[in-house]
Amino acid sequence: MSAPAVVWVVDDDRSVRFVLAAALGDAGYEVSGFDSAQAALDALSRRTAQLQPAPDLLFTDVRMPGDDGLALLEKLKAAHPGLPVIVMSAYTDIASTAGAFRGGAHEFLSKPFDLDDAVALAARTLRRDASAEPGDVAPDAAGTADTLVGDTPAMRDLFRAIGRLAQAPLNVLVTGETGTGKELVARALHRESPRARAPFIAMNTAAVPSELLESELFGHEAGAFTGAARRHVGRFEQADGGTLFLDEIGDMPLPLQTRLLRVLAEGEFFRVGGRELIRVDVRVIAATHQQLEALVAEGRFRADLLHRLDVVRLRLPPLRERRADVPRLAEAFLQAAAARFLAPVKRFDRGARERLLAHVWPGNVRELENLCWRLAALAPGDTITAADVDGALSAPPPAGDEASWEDALGRWARERLAAGDSDLHTQALERFDRVLLEAALAHTGGRRAEAAARLGLGRNTVTRKLAGRNRR
Numbered sequence: 172m173s174a175p176a177v178v179w180v181v182d183d184d185r186s187v188r189f190v191l192a193a194a195l196g197d198a199g200y201e202v203s204g205f206d207s208a209q210a211a212l213d214a215l216s217r218r219t220a221q222l223q224p225a226p227d228l229l230f231t232d233v234r235m236p237g238d239d240g241l242a243l244l245e246k247l248k249a250a251h252p253g254l255p256v257i258v259m260s261a262y263t264d265i266a267s268t269a270g271a272f273r274g275g276a277h278e279f280l281s282k283p284f285d286l287d288d289a290v291a292l293a294a295r296t297l298r299r300d301a302s303a304e305p306g307d308v309a310p311d312a313a314g315t316a317d318t319l320v321g322d323t324p325a326m327r328d329l330f331r332a333i334g335r336l337a338q339a340p341l342n343v344l345v346t347g348e349t350g351t352g353k354e355l356v357a358r359a360l361h362r363e364s365p366r367a368r369a370p371f372i373a374m375n376t377a378a379v380p381s382e383l384l385e386s387e388l389f390g391h392e393a394g395a396f397t398g399a400a401r402r403h404v405g406r407f408e409q410a411d412g413g414t415l416f417l418d419e420i421g422d423m424p425l426p427l428q429t430r431l432l433r434v435l436a437e438g439e440f441f442r443v444g445g446r447e448l449i450r451v452d453v454r455v456i457a458a459t460h461q462q463l464e465a466l467v468a469e470g471r472f473r474a475d476l477l478h479r480l481d482v483v484r485l486r487l488p489p490l491r492e493r494r495a496d497v498p499r500l501a502e503a504f505l506q507a508a509a510a511r512f513l514a515p516v517k518r519f520d521r522g523a524r525e526r527l528l529a530h531v532w533p534g535n536v537r538e539l540e541n542l543c544w545r546l547a548a549l550a551p552g553d554t555i556t557a558a559d560v561d562g563a564l565s566a567p568p569p570a571g572d573e574a575s576w577e578d579a580l581g582r583w584a585r586e587r588l589a590a591g592d593s594d595l596h597t598q599a600l601e602r603f604d605r606v607l608l609e610a611a612l613a614h615t616g617g618r619r620a621e622a623a624a625r626l627g628l629g630r631n632t633v634t635r636k637l638a639g640r641n642r643r
């Protein structure tokens with residue numbers, strides 16, 4: 172009979188150390204516990220000095236006095252790259268999971284965990300050949316914006332998957348209803364990946380007229396078609412070295428699917444009307460709210476393209492399947508709104524929270540976010556009540572009984588003319604733009620791209636108008 176596998180548990184929390192060691196011991200492993208990274212490293216040096224092999228598996232907590240678990244992981248990976256390390260933490264956010272996987276962790280175990288799961292994980296890990304290579308080191312993630320909020324089991328699973336997948340150069344298909352956070356997931360995958368310093372380029376297939384899609388994706392040369400006055404660099408080239416996020420991929424017309432497939436297979440293409448072969452290194456993350464298998468069955472989506480995009484699939488659960496996240500998300504949105512409005516943070520009272528929990532959220536997180544921005548702007552007091560929530564959920568703000576805006580404009584024009592102004596048209600256009608932009612930005616919680624789409628304007632146009640550079 173072979174000797175039992177040696178498993179070490181490093182955690183400053185005595186009870187975790189005890190119960191995990193006991194469960195692993197019951198499963199037949201030879202277990203030792205350590206209360207700090209240093210204690211484990213000392214024991215490891217002693218073993219090496221005595222020509223004993225390193226343990227077969229090590230569990231470590233992240234937050235501990237002295238060196239934390241990630242520092243321990245780094246030292247272990249330098250000295251014993253083949254030793255599988257399972258990182259345990261009560262903090263299952265993407266930064267933690269990605270940090271662990273980037274450091275070469277074999278697995279990430281969210282605390283509190285089920286002991287049977289931990290033992291099963293140890294057994295699986297020990298069965299496997301533990302010669303995994305540590306992942307590439309990614310540059311520091313930029314900023315903490317776009318943080319995915321969530322602490323339900325479904326979201327923890329997702330964060331673990333993102334942490335792991337960010338390191339792998341695989342195409343990912345993100346599925347989920349509208350407003351569930353698909354783009355945010357794609358951004359997190361990029362931000363935590365070795366590509367983080369290169370661009371993240373997003374394109375919504377459904378938002379681009381189909382006759383322009385090809386040139387949007389692959390670019391065109393001057394004169395390639397009527398209206399192509401100048402060379403245009405497509406999204407694939409813009410994303411070189413980085414990540415291309417293709418939203419609503421199910422809406423891509425078939426001929427373009429064929430072209431995309433070829434580019435994904437070969438990594439090179441010609442711009443529309445071009446002769447120069449362009450070679451790019453792009454990770455593609457596609458997203459859809461549709462059932463692509465059904466589209467394949469109907470002949471509207473290519474099966475081979477689906478296979479190429481769907482190397483790994485991440486499903487985002489709708490908000491109604493993770494209601495426990497609603498209060499957390501709502502508070503995060505109120506805080507973001509307060510920071511943007513430079514106003515004190517409002518709070519939900521109990522009734523408001525219950526009302527939020529009871530709602531079905533057909534528009535998912537986006538709907539919740541918009542609602543919170545409306546409440547931050549409009550609820551009269553610092554405490555938001557159930558009645559405020561009901562009011563904001565049921566109707567857009569009342570239109571009021573003022574006369575039509577054409578009447579108001581006429582009145583304004585007559586006043587300005589009487590005052591002797593001579594640039595009425597410019598003034599009126601500026602005010603017209605400002606009213607539309609403010610309304611759209613308030614509606615979209617300050618997101619320019621979405622505001623631009625809702626107004627039917629280009630994103631650049633909106634940015635320019637906001638910067639006031641349209642004034643002539």
Ligand SMILES: Nc1ncnc2c1ncn2[C@@H]1O[C@H](COP(=O)(O)OP(=O)(O)OP(=O)(O)O)[C@@H](O)[C@H]1O
Binds near residue numbers: 318320351354418
């Ligand atoms: N878990 C989350 N934590 C914080 N914000 C979130 C979360 N999920 C979504 N959001 C916010 O909700 C909004 C919608 O998210 P996103 O645009 O990523 O959704 P989507 O699934 O791509 O939607 P669509 O399919 O309609 O394009 C965004 O403003 C995003 O910041």
